[in-house]
Amino acid sequence: MACVQLIVGTVGGTAWKTAQAAAVILNQLGHSARVNEESQPKDLLNPEEMLLICTSTTGNGELPPNIRALYSVLDDEAVQLTGRRYGVIALGDTGYPRFAHAAFLLEDALYRCGATRVGEILRLDAQVDDRPHVTAAHWVKDWINS
Template sequence: MASVIFAVGSVYGNSTSVAEECAEVLRSADHEAEIYSNATLDDLLAHPQAVLIICTSTTGQGELPDNIYALVSELREQFPLMPERRYGVIALGDSSYDTFADAGRQCDELLQELQAQRIGEVLYIDACETADPEGVAVEWMKTWMQAL
């Protein structure tokens, strides 16, 4: 089975809750799942075969939450090409803002520049459309993990 690591960017805890619920879905299907609340590039390099899931909200004017900022900065600065790395993105936001889900979008664009291989489509979770982001993410995960 696959090994999956979650790099979480969260301000108020919604992204963390989403990652935890998705990790449980993976574990129930006999995959390994580990959640990093303050992921670093070293964490990724320590798990070269693991599938990466970025699960992040957006804060301020389209910025990354503090706890995922370091990882994204390291990726931008060191620019380690990773054509063997597969990944997914769960982007939480509020569509009443022009910068809806920009943090997730930034992460997806960066990983594509690093030649990582995205599995499926980015999941955009809009706080204006759902009060149950975990439920939306769990349904997406059930389909997404079939590509593992």
């Protein structure tokens, strides 16, 4: 059974609700999942824990403020994450020029730190999906077995 930390980047709470729904399913399946919406660099230290990034994009392709501290250490490649497995849930809106760009930035930084992505990125477009928490709850069942 897996240990999963869902790291949330959110402004209005949609990504948080989405992460909560995914965590409920993971825990129902017997895994150990926790949602972290106040992530700090030290939260990356447990090598046994899979990371599931669940972030929206704000501004003009920017990271939500609550995930910027974590991104900063990843972007600086100040942490070694070789062999660490992670997934990405990317919330955005194709009505904006930089769709889900915050998730792209995090994915790129995780890759540069040596982490390995598991499964495909789940992209949730607010233009077409008004229940991203439901979509994510279905998706995570396959993701955890990837």
